[in-house]
Amino acid sequence: MAQSRRMLVLRAVVEDYIRSQEPVGSTSLTRDHDLGVSSATIRNDMAGLEDEGYLIQPHTSAGRVPTEKGYRYFVDRLATVVPLSEAQRRGINSFLSGSVSLKDALQRAARLLSEITGQVAVVASPSLAKATLRHVEMVPVAMTTLLAVVITDTGQVAQHGLAVSAMPAVDDINRISSTVNEQCSGLSLSSAAEKVRSIAEEAGFSTVHEVACALADAFASMALDERANELYMSGASHLAHSRSLSDLAPLFDALEEQVVLMKLMSNLSEETNATGVGVAIGSESHTPGLLHASVVSSGYGHSNAVADHAQDGESSSSSTDAGEPVAFVGSIGPTHMDYLATMSAVKAVARYLTAFISENGIQDRPAADQHHSH
Structure with a gap:
């Protein structure tokens, strides 16, 4: 007792x-x-x-x-993270629903999270390594170069130049494009690379063998692209008010080290407890500049959880386990931060980003499909 x-x-x-x-x-x-x-x-x-x-x-x-x-x-001991109030959730929803693109949504999410917590907010854009293929277009741009435009399930568009010794006929390029889109849509980029290699060996595609191999190489290199493209950060000015100046210099140095920060938050967002939120306190972050800070992080955009938590956003935490997160959202503040409020806010923003990605994915899909149905 x-x-x-x-x-x-x-x-x-x-x-x-x-x-x-x-x-x-x-x-x-x-x-x-x-x-x-x-x-x-x-x-x-x-x-x-x-x-x-x-x-x-x-x-x-x-x-x-x-x-x-x-x-x-x-x-x-914070076994459950208290959902945000109805008003806060409506606020997040209306703020993020005005987003015109994924980049806009991520920038808004960082700004919003730092406003809610009064701390530094960090939102990573999805890494291609964790994305799945939605659609690819191949466009001849020079005598011996095609541009592959790759659209992923998170709505990202990546471009990759494909060099060939001779340009195949347009009909042949369209035919391989259609086949790749039919057989590879929904696959991870590394699986798509393997699939395209096997398509390249099929008898009917000998004229575009070189193009198919170049496309497979492009998918494979995108699949290795572990770094998330960008880190959106907001609220560093909040720190200046809450800390003594001697703490701040190493902290700002740590915030500059984007690669270190990404690794830390990405690991944290994968090592979550039952609440789906990871927390590193002080020295647990193994980052000298964060010795007097805590980091709270959660993954978002689980690639195969499409509509289950778009509905209302506060269903059980198990819905967050539906797939691997494609990126993370996090908050950095003093060790005496309000953990409960910060964890709730990080979780809520992560949920809305997941819903944003999956809803946008669904809306764009029919257009992409019509594009290559013959």
Whole structure:
């Protein structure tokens, strides 16, 4: 019993410190929380929590503040992330539904998330490595060059030059395009590459063998493109208000290191708990500039979960496991951030981006299909 009450005391300290950012003493805990024991007992519990490494006492103060271990215990006990209020969800929806393109949606999502949390928001655009093929067009652009225009399930358009020794007839190019679109739509780019190689060997396609092989190579190289194309960031100015200047220089350096940040957030968004949100506190990020910061991240755009959480956005967390995320959305703030609010906001924005991608995917599909049905 003492242990579980002690952990209730820890939780109360974390909640109070997140709210006030002042060291928490036993008197205020007794006053503000119904812990059902005397302040002397709470003092003992706090001393025990300090011995166990969950709390620390700043020199000048009678109160205590949580350590990384204290925050970690607190975050791990947040079994469910409270959905945002109806008004907040409507706000997100109306803000993002005005997006004219995927890029616009991602920029808006970063801006919105930083507004909601008052922290730095980071949104990555999907990496081609995780995309599936929706449609490909091949257009002759020079005597010995075709341009392959590849549209993926996330609505991204990638272009790739295909060099050939001699240009085949237009009808032959259209025929291989149609076949590739019929047989490869919905495949990952690496599977599409293999499929196109086998199509290239079929008897009827000898005149476009070289084109097919070049297209397969293009798919294969896109499939290896692990880096998400871009990172959209918003809200760095919020940090300047919440941190002492000595913390800020290494933090801004860390935010500049996009590759490091991507790796960290991408890993985090894949190592989530039951809530579908990953959290790294302080040194857990293994990034020197983020020593006094926490990072909250969630994946979005699960490529094979099409309409299931477009409906309302707050169905069970299991819908988020329907496929691999194609990219992530995250928030970076001080270790004393409001974890519950941040996790809820990150999760909600991730859900809306997933819905945005899948809805746009569905709407564009018939047009792409008419394009190559003969």
